[in-house]
Amino acid sequence: MALPDFVKIVEVGPRDGLQNEKAAVSTEQKVRLIDMLSETGLKVIESGAFVSPKWVPQMADSAEVMARIGRKPDISYPVLAPNLKGLEGALAAQAEEIAIFGAASESFSKRNINKSIAESLDAFRPVAEKALAEGLRVRGYISCVLGCPYEGRIDPTVVAEVSRELKSMGCYEISLGDTIGTGTPEEARRMIAAVAEYVPIEEIGVHFHDTYGQALANLYACLEMGVAVADASVAGLGGCPYAKGATGNVATEDVLYMLQGCGIGTGVDLTKVMAAGRFISDVIGRPPVSRVHRALMAKDAA
Amino acid sequence: MALPDFVKIVEVGPRDGLQNEKAAVSTEQKVRLIDMLSETGLKVIESGAFVSPKWVPQMADSAEVMARIGRKPDISYPVLAPNLKGLEGALAAQAEEIAIFGAASESFSKRNINKSIAESLDAFRPVAEKALAEGLRVRGYISCVLGCPYEGRIDPTVVAEVSRELKSMGCYEISLGDTIGTGTPEEARRMIAAVAEYVPIEEIGVHFHDTYGQALANLYACLEMGVAVADASVAGLGGCPYAKGATGNVATEDVLYMLQGCGIGTGVDLTKVMAAGRFISDVIGRPPVSRVHRALMAKDAA
Numbered sequence: 001m002a003l004p005d006f007v008k009i010v011e012v013g014p015r016d017g018l019q020n021e022k023a024a025v026s027t028e029q030k031v032r033l034i035d036m037l038s039e040t041g042l043k044v045i046e047s048g049a050f051v052s053p054k055w056v057p058q059m060a061d062s063a064e065v066m067a068r069i070g071r072k073p074d075i076s077y078p079v080l081a082p083n084l085k086g087l088e089g090a091l092a093a094q095a096e097e098i099a100i101f102g103a104a105s106e107s108f109s110k111r112n113i114n115k116s117i118a119e120s121l122d123a124f125r126p127v128a129e130k131a132l133a134e135g136l137r138v139r140g141y142i143s144c145v146l147g148c149p150y151e152g153r154i155d156p157t158v159v160a161e162v163s164r165e166l167k168s169m170g171c172y173e174i175s176l177g178d179t180i181g182t183g184t185p186e187e188a189r190r191m192i193a194a195v196a197e198y199v200p201i202e203e204i205g206v207h208f209h210d211t212y213g214q215a216l217a218n219l220y221a222c223l224e225m226g227v228a229v230a231d232a233s234v235a236g237l238g239g240c241p242y243a244k245g246a247t248g249n250v251a252t253e254d255v256l257y258m259l260q261g262c263g264i265g266t267g268v269d270l271t272k273v274m275a276a277g278r279f280i281s282d283v284i285g286r287p288p289v290s291r292v293h294r295a296l297m298a299k300d301a302a
Numbered sequence: 303m304a305l306p307d308f309v310k311i312v313e314v315g316p317r318d319g320l321q322n323e324k325a326a327v328s329t330e331q332k333v334r335l336i337d338m339l340s341e342t343g344l345k346v347i348e349s350g351a352f353v354s355p356k357w358v359p360q361m362a363d364s365a366e367v368m369a370r371i372g373r374k375p376d377i378s379y380p381v382l383a384p385n386l387k388g389l390e391g392a393l394a395a396q397a398e399e400i401a402i403f404g405a406a407s408e409s410f411s412k413r414n415i416n417k418s419i420a421e422s423l424d425a426f427r428p429v430a431e432k433a434l435a436e437g438l439r440v441r442g443y444i445s446c447v448l449g450c451p452y453e454g455r456i457d458p459t460v461v462a463e464v465s466r467e468l469k470s471m472g473c474y475e476i477s478l479g480d481t482i483g484t485g486t487p488e489e490a491r492r493m494i495a496a497v498a499e500y501v502p503i504e505e506i507g508v509h510f511h512d513t514y515g516q517a518l519a520n521l522y523a524c525l526e527m528g529v530a531v532a533d534a535s536v537a538g539l540g541g542c543p544y545a546k547g548a549t550g551n552v553a554t555e556d557v558l559y560m561l562q563g564c565g566i567g568t569g570v571d572l573t574k575v576m577a578a579g580r581f582i583s584d585v586i587g588r589p590p591v592s593r594v595h596r597a598l599m600a601k602d603a604a
Contacts (some may be wrong), residue, residue, distance in 0.1 A: 003488070174382050181597070186305070195589025213556045213593030217518040218488050246600040247593060254515045261486025291515030291549060295483070298548040
């Protein structure tokens with residue numbers, strides 16, 4: 001199959017990335033990061049989460065972040081809003097898009113949010129309904145689509161069923177997350193094929209983690225199936241909460257480099273993304289977790 | 303196209319890898335590394351080079367290494383032998399296979415060996431001829447197949463022509479090296495398609511560098527074209543001489559993990575390769591440059 005001509009990058013660094021970083025990042029620094037990303041050509045920048053600050057202290061200032069960023073009319077700044085209270089926060093912050101977050105693993109769902117998969121979907125339904133009624137767009141995430149830290153391999157049919165449910169709630173796009181990064185290209189293909197029975201390929205996004213270095217190979221395999229939406233995190237922000245010291249989210253720089261080399265348009269400027277990545281990496285005090293970023297820095301230094 | 307059922311891994315760590323590492327590695331440590339790798343199921347382990355010790359001091363003890371390793375009858379231990387003097391050394395060391403090393407970039411060839419591509423091929427011809435007459439097998443390498451540090455992009459037809467010449471000299475396999483790691487999957491596909499006009503796909507190997515994180519995606523794209531030989535370096539030994547501090551050879555661990563996940567046989571035991579990788583990483587004093595290795599270490603530590 002021909003590769004897509006254009007891939008939409010969903011930048012998740014300011015939310016999914018920073019939420020999983022230990023370092024303290026000030027509201028001002030978050031705003032600066034998002035504003036820098038707004039200048040890169042990215043059209044979707046996940047910017048915060050309306051969740052309990054007790055559970056996720058890193059996102060406690062999302063309302064202020066949303067108030068202070070310089071929003072551009074052609075860019076979406078989604079926020080995580082897993083329940084009605086979160087949705088209220090999102091609405092108060094004038095978010096135009098929310099994300100809800102399901103799992104394809106019962107054990108992961110139980111341990112992460114203390115609900116079975118079915119219970120979590122029941123809880124999301126009124127959130128999605130109200131968000132849609134208020135004119136917001138709703139994106140569905142599914143975690144553990146290729147593996148679970150507690151269960152190991154995940155049955156693609158479960159991923160497909162959760163996808164179908166999220167679509168039935170009105171999610172315009174389903175982002176399929178390999179949360180622990182253990183998946184490989186053939187497994188990714190089988191999983192996408194299962195989901196595509198219920199969700200049009202244009203509405204499927206992929207969210208790969210590079211923990212085992214497989215993210216770009218997995219993405220390439222999915223592009224060959226027609227997937228044209230890829231989540232990525234500037235400078236590889238995020239780490240892997242299930243393997244301390246290991247890599248998490250695939251870096252936006254690495255994704256952009258591969259897509260450019262393959263002749264696929266993204267509308268995103270790699271150099272500007274690198275500038276944002278360098279800024280936030282300095283803030284959190286470690287080099288960017290992106291091979292492209294490091295190679296280009298090393299080349300510049302030579 | 304269906305992926306191959308089996309991929310042959312050509313382990314290049316003890317030669318290509320260590321040659322590009324700054325740290326001093328003793329003869330005994332090299333022998334131990336090769337002996338450990340001989341227990342993993344690998345069938346090809348590049349073990350040394352018969353080149354000027356002035357130019358490549360890291361390989362000055364290749365004769366002694368070849369004399370001391372415990373060779374297994376079903377494993378090939380090729381050595382680099384770029385000229386007739388090198389071939390004499392290889393023969394004296396009872397090597398059964400040699401490698402010769404061409405380039406697809408005129409500038410790289412000139413700067414690296416002070417010969418044009420055509421001159422270098424002329425010089426290799428009598429080496430290959432004599433090696434074959436002595437009953438040795440000859441493998442051809444081509445560097446810079448997807449990019450050159452001096453010229454940038456490389457025309458696939460040049461790679462194809464150099465491949466054709468090496469095949470005409472009797473090379474049983476041509477290893478196509480992305481020396482600076484800048485290639486992406488679609489570029490790799492175009493290059494393989496060009497080479498496959500002159501060389502049967504079974505005789506094509508790929509040698510990817512992970513400098514820009516593209517190695518596994520590139521390999522996957524080539525597997526889809528029927529390529530079934532992959533060079534890799536345990537623990538990612540080698541670094542990148544053209545971008546200091548950047549990654550070089552793709553790690554054997556990462557390749558094995560992807561192939562296993564895709565249901566492709568290799569006959570190689572990842573756990574044993576990791577043990578060899580940990581040994582040599584301790585010797586050179588840095589953690590393995592393999593995301594799979596690091597992730598599995600982190601998982602074990604958790």
